[in-house]
Amino acid sequence: MTASLNARAAVxxxxxLGLLLLPLYSSASxxxxxxxxxxxxxxLALAAVSLNLxxxxxxxxxxxxxxxxxxxxxxxxxxxxxGIGSGFIQWPVALIASALFALAVGALSLxxxxxxxxxxxxAFAQMAYYIAxxxxxxxxxxxxxxxxxxxxxxxxxxxxxxxIYYLCLACLFGGIYLVWRIINSRFGxxxxxxxxxxxxxxxxxxxxxxxxxxxxxxxxxxCGLAGALLANNTDFVSPAAMYWTRSGDLMxxxxxxxxxxxxxxVVGAIVFLVLEELLSQVTEYWALIMGPLxxxxxxxxxxxxxxxxxxxxxx
Amino acid sequence: MADPLLRVDKLMKRFGGxxxxxxxxxxxxxxxxxxxxGPNGAGKTTxxxxxxxxxxxxxxxxxLGGEDVTHVPAWRxxxxxxxxxxxxxxxxxxxxxxxxxxxxxxxxxxHSFRFWGDAxxxxxxxxxxxxxxxxxxxxxxxxxxxxxxxxxEQRELELAVALATKPRLLLLDEPMAGLGxxxxxxxxxxxxxxxxxxxxVLVEHDMNAVFALADRITVLVYGRVIASGEPAAIRSNEDVxxxxxxxxxxxxxxx
Numbered sequence: 001m002t003a004s005l006n007a008r009a010a011v012x013x014x015x016x017l018g019l020l021l022l023p024l025y026s027s028a029s030x031x032x033x034x035x036x037x038x039x040x041x042x043x044l045a046l047a048a049v050s051l052n053l054x055x056x057x058x059x060x061x062x063x064x065x066x067x068x069x070x071x072x073x074x075x076x077x078x079x080x081x082x083g084i085g086s087g088f089i090q091w092p093v094a095l096i097a098s099a100l101f102a103l104a105v106g107a108l109s110l111x112x113x114x115x116x117x118x119x120x121x122x123a124f125a126q127m128a129y130y131i132a133x134x135x136x137x138x139x140x141x142x143x144x145x146x147x148x149x150x151x152x153x154x155x156x157x158x159x160x161x162x163x164i165y166y167l168c169l170a171c172l173f174g175g176i177y178l179v180w181r182i183i184n185s186r187f188g189x190x191x192x193x194x195x196x197x198x199x200x201x202x203x204x205x206x207x208x209x210x211x212x213x214x215x216x217x218x219x220x221x222x223c224g225l226a227g228a229l230l231a232n233n234t235d236f237v238s239p240a241a242m243y244w245t246r247s248g249d250l251m252x253x254x255x256x257x258x259x260x261x262x263x264x265x266v267v268g269a270i271v272f273l274v275l276e277e278l279l280s281q282v283t284e285y286w287a288l289i290m291g292p293l294x295x296x297x298x299x300x301x302x303x304x305x306x307x308x309x310x311x312x313x314x315x
Numbered sequence: 316m317a318d319p320l321l322r323v324d325k326l327m328k329r330f331g332g333x334x335x336x337x338x339x340x341x342x343x344x345x346x347x348x349x350x351x352x353g354p355n356g357a358g359k360t361t362x363x364x365x366x367x368x369x370x371x372x373x374x375x376x377x378x379l380g381g382e383d384v385t386h387v388p389a390w391r392x393x394x395x396x397x398x399x400x401x402x403x404x405x406x407x408x409x410x411x412x413x414x415x416x417x418x419x420x421x422x423x424x425x426h427s428f429r430f431w432g433d434a435x436x437x438x439x440x441x442x443x444x445x446x447x448x449x450x451x452x453x454x455x456x457x458x459x460x461x462x463x464x465x466x467x468e469q470r471e472l473e474l475a476v477a478l479a480t481k482p483r484l485l486l487l488d489e490p491m492a493g494l495g496x497x498x499x500x501x502x503x504x505x506x507x508x509x510x511x512x513x514x515x516v517l518v519e520h521d522m523n524a525v526f527a528l529a530d531r532i533t534v535l536v537y538g539r540v541i542a543s544g545e546p547a548a549i550r551s552n553e554d555v556x557x558x559x560x561x562x563x564x565x566x567x568x569x570x
Contacts (some may be wrong), residue, residue, distance in 0.1 A: 181430065181431050182430050184433045184434065184435065185429055185430045185431055185432055185433065185434055186421055186427040186428075186429040186432070186434040186437075187427055187428055187429055187430045188430075188434070189414070189418060189421070189427075189434050189435075190418070190421075190427045192410075193407050193410070193418050196407040196408065196409055196410060197405060197406065197407050197408070199369065199401075199405055200401075200405045200406060200407060200476075201390075201407075201418075201422075202368075202369075202388075202389040202390045202393075203367060203369075203389060203390075203393060203398075203399055203401075203405070204393055204398070204418065204419040204422045204476060204479075204480055205390050205391075205393030205394050205419075205422035205423060205480060206390055206422050206427070207388070207390045207391075208390070211427065211428075214428065
C-alpha cells in the first residue's frame with residue numbers, strides 16, 4: 001500500500017519538477033516548439049483535472065466537457081473582438097459563462113443516470129458547438145482569431161512564451177490543489193459517497209442532486225479557465241474546440257492517467273498529447289496506433305497509468 | 316391520546332397488476348419494538364421502502380410524529396428522525412467503516428457545502444462515528460475498508476450507520492439475514508439494548524428473534540394485514556397459523 005503510494009508520489013513529484021524546469025531546458029536548447037507543445041499540454045491537463053473531479057470522484061460521466069473549453073475561449077475571443085482587451089474583464093466573464101452553462105446542463109442532465117447522462121451532456125456540448133458555428137459575426141465555422149491576448153495591465157505579459165507557460169502551470173497546480181482540498185472536505189466525501197452508493201447516501205439524509213450539481217458547476221468553471229488560457233495560447237478560438245471528439249480526448253486523458261487519482265489526469269494528458277505528436281510525425285494514420293495502445297492500457301491497467309504504477313511497485 | 320410516532324393509514328402500492336401493499340394501516344407507539352412478519356413476497360420490504368421514501372405509495376398516508384411525510388423525499392425523512400437498514404446490505408463499499416458512519420453523522424450536522432477543511436480530521440464527527448461503531452462492537456474494525464468486512468460485520472455496520480443519524484424511529488429490514496447462529500444471537504442482544512433507546516420497526520424472518528424482541532407484531536400476507544397484536548395473541552391466532560402452515564405446505568409440495 002505505502003510502496004504503491006510512494007511510487008505514485010514519486011512520479012507526481014518528478015512530473016511536476018519536469019514541468020517547472022521545462023522552460024529552462026527549452027531556452028537552453030533553443031527548442032521553442034517543446035515549450036509551445038507543453039503549454040498546450042498543461043492547459044488541457046487542467047481541463048482533464050476538472051473532468052476528473054466529476055468523472056473520477058463524482059462518478060458523473062460527462063461527455064460534453066470540451067464545451068467549457070469553447071465557452072471560456074469564446075468569452076475571451078468575443079470580448080477581444082469587441083474591443084474589451086482587459087483580462088480582468090475577459091477572464092471573470094469566461095468563468096461565469098462556463099459556470100452558468102454548467103448550471104443549466106447539470107440541472108437538466110443530473111435528473112438522469114448512466115447512458116442517458118452521457119447522451120444529454122453530449123447533446124448540450126454539440127448544441128454549443130452548433131451555436132458557435134452559427135455566430136457569423138464571430139467567424140462562424142471558421143473560428144475567430146484573437147488578435148490581442150488578454151491584457152493584465154502589465155502584471156503579466158501573455159505574449160511572452162515563458163510567462164504564459166508559467167501562468168498555465170500555476171493554474172494547473174492551483175486546480176490540482178483545489179481538487180485535493182475539495183475531495184477531502186465534507187463536500188468531497190458526500191460527492192464520493194454518492195458515486196459509491198446513492199441509495200445509501202439518500203437514506204442517511206443527503207439530497208443527492210444538489211451536491212452533484214455544485215460539483216458539476218465547479219468542474220465546468222475550472223474547465224472554462226482552461227478555455228480562456230487556450231484561446232490566449234493559440235490566438236484563436238473555433239467551434240472545433242467544443243466538438244464531441246474533443247470531449248472524448250479529455251475523457252481518454254483522464255482514463256489513461258487514472259480516474260480518481262489526483263495527478264493521473266496530468267500524466268494522462270502528457271502521455272496522450274506527446275504520443276499524438278510523435279505518432280502523427282510517423283504516420284497520418286496515427287490514430288490506428290493510438291487506439292490499440294489505449295485499449296491495452298484500459299484493459300490491463302484499470303486505474304490507468306497511476307494504477308499500473310501502484311501495481312508494479314507492489315509486485 | 317397522543318399521536319403515535321408512526322401512523323400508516325390505508326397504504327396502497329401497486330406494481331402493474333400486483334398489489335404489493337393492500338390498504339395497510341399500522342400504528343407504532345413511541346418506545347415500542349414493532350415487528351412485521353409474513354411469508355416471502357408478503358410485501359414487507361415494499362412497505363419499509365414506502366416508509367423511508369424510496370418508493371411512493373399509490374394511495375394512503377404515512378405520518379411521522381403527527382406530520383404527513385407521504386410525499387417527503389427520503390433524505391428529508393432522515394432529517395425528521397427516520398433511519399433504515401437494508402435487507403441487502405447497502406453501504407459505501409470503497410470507504411472505511413469509520414467513514415461510512417462519520418458520513419451519517421455529517422448528514423445530520425448541518426449542510427455539507429464545506430469545501431476546504433479536511434472532513435476526516437473533524438473530531439466531533441469522528442468521535443460520534445467511533446461511539447456508534449463501539450455500540451455495535453466494531454470499534455476495532457474502524458479503519459477497514461467495508462468490502463473487506465465479513466457479512467456479519469457489514470450487518471452490524473448497517474446498524475451503526477443508522478444509529479449515527481440519531482433516529483427517533485429505526486426501520487430494520489431483516490438485520491439477521493444471512494447471519495450465522497452466533498452472529499444472530501449477538502444481533503438479538505444488540506437489539507435488546509437498542510430498544511431501550513429508540514423506537515424500532517423490525518422486519519424479520521427469524522421467528523425466535525421476533526418473539527423474543529417484539530412488543531407487538533403485525534402479520535402481512537399478500538400485502539394485507541391479517542393480524543396485529545401482542546406476541547401471545549399472534550401466536551394463537553388462527554389466521555396466522557393458517558398462513559404460515561399454508562406456506563409451509565406449499566414449500567414441501569414444491570420441494
